[in-house]
Amino acid sequence: MSYSQIQQTFQLCSYLLSYPDQELMDSLEDVKSELESLAFSAIKEELVQFLEKAKLKSLSELISTYVYTFDFGKKTNLYVTYMTNGEQRERGMDLLFLKNYYRLNGFDVTDKELPDYLPIMLEFASLVDKETLKPVFERYLDNIKEINNHLDSEVNLYGHITKTIVLALEEAGISKPVRRSGEIYV
Template sequence: MPSDAVLYQAAALCLTYPDDDLVARLPLLRQAAPQLRAFTDHAALTPPGELAAHYVEIFRRGNRHSLYLSRWHDGDAPRRGTPVARFRDLYRRHGLECSGAELPDFLPAVLEFTARTGDTSLLTEHRDGLERLRTRLAGCGTPYAGVLDAVCATLPAVPRPGTEHGTGERTSVRPARPSG
């Protein structure tokens, strides 16, 4: 079984917009992270245009399946800037900068950070949001749910409401009502 770092890096690639680079890397991703085979096999068999259209449908239409972790905690409120700044500050403390057009709370960026540093604090802190995203993705039957399944399987379970410590069981968290 590959290390969690390999899984996190592979999951980061699977959760980015599916371009030619991703398609070219699918055989390597399939081999390096067998936990993602359902997704990589699906992506390899799906025409690139359909794969891209599905990504847009799932992740870029509204916030129902947002890949921005602070949205699961803070929504689109103006106060969301503070948590986003915390992500950026943590990256800098590890000698990394967030590059590109995405904000530092973008899940693929967080997964890449975790793969490079071994610091799972952001994923653990946002475990509840990851579980809600995973549940929503599974509910709509997208292969992206399997990517979240694999990531969530590496993290501590979400404690059940009313308990101070989790039971070690995986729990399902009800999705919050969609905003808007």
């Protein structure tokens, strides 16, 4: 799988993890068509399964699943530093690290979302090279895997997306977590 396909996967996952609306529902077939260009069959299969399951739901059902999964799930919320830090001071340091790292690499984060919001992280990943990606995702790999481990794709369609993210990170060479990167001083 080429790195540009990995970036495309991150962008698709970021989009599919956005709060569901009619525009998302209307775009599911277009997203499925975009998957044809992906070479890694396991990633493609996970995303196709998500899309097929999403098409079977009404918008209100998809919203309900999303809210239940990500807004009320302490172990499955999309703020990756919350899992390890909660509201502790250390989380503030992680958020500052992310915001500064994004800025250093030309990625401006709006104030609408915290920088540890997984769709924002994936959007960043879709725009940068492997070396720029590594410090962020090595640092938070365990948190992302933890979210994935709590989402059984047989029960919750969003498990297909989190599994795709883990597979794409592995394809990008992110396989071992590193808590702090000695290469980055923020």
